Amino acid sequence: MDSPATPNSSSQTDGQKIDANSLSIYGFGFVLSAAAFLISQDLPNSVEQQSTLILFMFPILVTAMLGGLRPGLATTAMVSVCSALLMPSATAYSTAPPFHVLPWSMLIINGILVSLMSDQLHQSRQREREKWQELAAIENRLWHSDTLFQATFDYAAVGMALIGLDGRWLRVNRKLCEILGYSMEELLDNTCPALTNPDDLQADSEHAQMLLNKEIDSFSLEKRYIHKNGHFVWVNLSVAITYKSDGSQDYFISVIEDITERKQTALLLEQSEAMKRAILDSVSSHIAVLDKHGTIVAVNKPWLQFVEHEAHCANENEGRCNVGANYLDTCRKSLHCSSDDAALALKGILAVLNNQNDNFKLDYDCSMPEHPRWFSMTVTPLFNDIGGAVVSHTDITERKLAELALWQIKEDLSATLQAIPDLLFEIDASGRYINVKTNQEDLLVAPSINLLGHTVQEMLPAEAAQTVMDSIKAASRKGTDYGRTIILPLQGSEHCFELSVARKLDGNGLPQHFIVLSRDITERRKTELALRQQTQQLAENNAELHRFNQAMIGRELNMIELKMKVNQLSEQLDLAKPYPLAFLDESSRSFFNKQRCNEL
Template structure:
């Protein structure tokens, strides 16, 4: 029974295990399928990577035959795929590289090495060689037998060509450095690592002596070692150091020599280094010393010469100026060197003012010395003019060849001025004797006439007609007295009675008085702190008045007079005083027609005049007054550009007893009548009279300001009822021009013309010029009321 049961149990267990076995079989088949698919996918990826790799790839049989190649390799070698597959690697390998390559293959096949890498050359299809980096591994089967080689081939042809070019360049550079005529040394850590042959010769290094590794400082003079070591430390730290310098070096035999050194910081493949260039300066220093000694001797001679000296090369370019030439031309030596002579030494003929040729041109052309027959005008750099005498000669070498030229000149301006002053003084002295006698007798006669005339005018029962005759006679006598006063200026009776006075106020008062009725403007530019002068106030006022009148006559179409001043504590560069001391220089400048050069020396002569109605005494009187004050008076002028009169007066030792008057502050005016006048006093008077008439006023100094105020009032809706305008404004817009602009803005504007000159066309025909009425100066409040009433009613 038991055996049978065991059989039944076995059958039952077998039956029960059948499903499990079927499950295992199905799983085995599935795993195999997945593995097969994974292998196919992996092979596909390998094929894709192989085919499209950026570098060349190939499978090579153990016999060297190409089994598979990719596109990159075909492109690299210039073959079609089918062409390469018919070849072995041995066929296209350069013979010089084949033995090494085959040895690597043998060692891989025997199992000695598993991979290898080498640089080699292939022959392209077109016959050219290409450098490649070859990396090879060997694939074996399950039994260990070789299947094929897997090769990666990278094109390094460009790199190899660059390396070759670099080697050739390095060879050329080394040969160039080694044979260079200048001494070159390369240092690192303050030790020599290289020197060329020129350096060996310069420092007298014996044959066989090893310089490499020697300290740098042993080739420097003791007194230079600290500085050179400091340069090295600063250069290593990246601090700025001189790139080129001069020093004293020490040779191998102990001798020293001056040298020029240029040092540069280099970054070499094996670390940073310094390259230094050396040049022996012994001969140059000796030559320089000789030149300096000769130059110093020459400079000492030229500096001691009282004349001005300019030296040039053959091309007339300046190479030297001595101190006197620097003073006269206004050019410093360092500024003038290298410039052409005409740029530094500008001259013109004295009589005509025309530019003329330098004597040096004539001397260089003729090969001999040359001298001017007449003085010429030298124009300094700052525009100052000086009268000079000059002569020139060529500079020759030992063989007689012309190397350049030398120009010697001296300033004769003061000498000429003194000659003219002496001649003028002689004329004035003669005239003074004559004028003194005439004026004395003439004043006696005038005293009688004026005394009787004044007595007759004092009579109460005098007929008005005769009173008018006497008044006119008295006026004529006063004019005659003024003429005798001018004549007395030339005599001893005109000696100044001096006192301390401030000149700016005296100038302003005198010039403004002289400019009345003219269209000439005035501007003063006196600096603060101007010293007081020791002068006769009346006589100096006459000088300023005469100078202003003379400027007005030189500007018939209008212009401007500018007066300035300065303190001078030493001799003036332009016109030195007769003696040292404290002086005040006043400059009268106008922008008139100017004075021709041939006449400027005569303008202070008595009875000399370029005007048909001039007496010729105005400037002569000015000169006489200034001379009697111990001062100087002279003129500078250029036709078409104006004239400048220079006055030099002695400064007072003590200030005036009373402080100079200060101008009152301008009055602020407002109102509905607009008053335009350049005189503050008239504006104030008009304001006062208008206030008395019940009108408000607003004032303007010139036509431009009046127009602006009128437009502003219109814009704000508060127009002026009338405008009272002066016709003549020196240096500014007058009433006629302002009226035209106002009429353009407001055709109904009521403008009243006011002037002290009844002959003005506007005063005769006001309506023709757009004015409603006229008011002659001087006028009263009644006159003002009458004229304004007529304008308001209209």
């Protein structure tokens, strides 16, 4: 990108052009003077001196008109030299009439006058040229100023508007549209008073009228506009008025700064100040404000209630911890019954009051005979000219009980993990070992310290590693996965492990981790194999026994059939039935007949 030319460089360029033009004019004047001299030499003697003088005036006129004073004077000098060459010799001056010298003198005088007049003309033209250049520069500055105003108006970080004297929006920028929620077209079809809160309209109109009456040059006030959605928008409005060239008023220029957030903040601060005492009284912590000497200057309601309760239980005067009492003395009096905690509290409070520490915190046991109780004391300095500190006692009994319960749960879990024979691993989604817990290091493919940071693909056989990753993927989808088995070569023999995988819940956006329980089921697999073999043997024995029973049953059925036939023949011969078959009832007979039909 070319850099703009500086004024000095422009002046130097113009000067170089002027020098070149002047030299050419000087040369042109010399040539014309020489030509006039040569022409005058060739003129016959009959030509009058006036004609020769007119011939020499031509170079003077041309160079003076083209170059001004200096070229004109230079040409006049050259013509004077030429005229001197044409003058009669010095010996002839005594006999020469005066009119021979006078015309040549007039030639020189006329040359000087013409040069002066031409210089005045050149200066006038130069002034005219400079005037036009100045007008062009002013026009260029006006254009840049208008462009800058357009950019400032359109892209300002605050709302800007041109408002007519009748209150109509003449022009608005995008920020104002954003503040009020209207499009540019909607605003231009509306008026400023129509979008002003009725409660602020009078003050706005009064200030505008003062502008119109020229009582003030500008004004600034806070007012509320009505947003397109119906809510109020607080703005800081700054207004001035512009004038036409004839002095009449043209339109208002308004700068609108959105201060809704600032107003809301100020309102919240006011409400905060008004509710400060109520908030202090509503918190559960016992709060007291100490001056730099340790004297209690303010307390909240829970502090008073606690002091009253403790004094009632201990049959003591509650005033020793109330406003006006010295809290440091109270701590000193407690040294005999709670030396460790009271001494630490006294030392911490003194360190904060003396600006030796930025804060102090102490958790202490304040258990009663009938129930446990813990408190947390926090001491923070008062950042003001008079110094002091804020002492806060918070009941942390529930937290302490929860911590104790959590500790007990951790102990129970640790004992449980030590008791169960399973290997416990924490593995991420890529298969990398994050944590290993086991009391059977001999069942690991490598020492636990060597597993951490490595992946199952690096530490396990390919088939086993693939099974683990499949189980992790399944748990990632379903939450859990059970029953997959892997075979690992350990201690010279193969061991079978059953996997149970669960996805570990994590609400911090970290990569998923999985808890993997690996149980050695080698002995169980051997037992299961032995049971399957025994079951198969038992099934074979049952089949053989079934075949034997079938044979025995068939034989018994044949005997019963033969006995039934003998009984029938005896009955036909009117003889007694030799074989009692009364035990065969109707259902037995039907079953017997059915069996015989099946055999047939």
